[in-house]
Amino acid sequence: MSGEDMVLDEKVRFYAQSILDMALAENAADSLEQEFKILKEEIISNLDLKNFLSDPSIEKSERIKAAFMMLEGDYSKITNAILAMVIIIDVVKEIDRIYKAYTRLVSNFKKQLYVEVVSAIELNDETLARVKENVDRITGQDARIRNTINPEMLGGLMIKIGGKIIDLSVRGKLNDMRSKLKSIELRGEEFGTEN
Numbered sequence: 001m002s003g004e005d006m007v008l009d010e011k012v013r014f015y016a017q018s019i020l021d022m023a024l025a026e027n028a029a030d031s032l033e034q035e036f037k038i039l040k041e042e043i044i045s046n047l048d049l050k051n052f053l054s055d056p057s058i059e060k061s062e063r064i065k066a067a068f069m070m071l072e073g074d075y076s077k078i079t080n081a082i083l084a085m086v087i088i089i090d091v092v093k094e095i096d097r098i099y100k101a102y103t104r105l106v107s108n109f110k111k112q113l114y115v116e117v118v119s120a121i122e123l124n125d126e127t128l129a130r131v132k133e134n135v136d137r138i139t140g141q142d143a144r145i146r147n148t149i150n151p152e153m154l155g156g157l158m159i160k161i162g163g164k165i166i167d168l169s170v171r172g173k174l175n176d177m178r179s180k181l182k183s184i185e186l187r188g189e190e191f192g193t194e195n
């Protein structure tokens with residue numbers, strides 16, 4: 001990681017901590033997480049909006065006013081403050097990283113376990129609730145589940161808990177099967193014959 005990347009990571013953590021401090025002051029850490037997610041997804045999914053909010057040729061105050069008008073909704077004052085902040089400090093393009101850092105800080109604050117469930121398609125609430133229930137039971141902690149979509153997966157799930165990965169994907173199962181078949185061949189056993 002370059003020195004520039006390390007400085008950016010420190011800034012991202014600082015901005016995320018500032019947002020958490022605002023949320024805690026308003027007793028809104030959980031509700032803000034959902035609003036913040038919606039805001040960052042709106043910005044990320046709309047390239048024109050993202051470019052407009054990042055355009056240095058437009059006065060920051062004009063970008064903020066226009067953003068509030070374009071993204072009008074039932075956002076809290078903290079979410080509006082986040083929007084203004086990312087424009088003022090020119091980090092609109094880093095909003096996804098700031099959001100991820102914020103969710104980690106919230107998890108750490110609550111001493112909850114941060115779990116990422118990677119799947120080929122978006123999982124429904126019932127499936128995520130079952131994964132959470134199992135992770136809670138196994139770890140004895142209150143897991144915070146986030147579903148990440150990876151369309152390159154053939155199927156199944158990968159569950160990332162801290163630095164550990166539980167590979168329940170189809171590709172993982174195929175690799176396991178391939179390894180087992182190779183080990184049978186290496187021991188001189190013939191696969192598929194009955195005695």
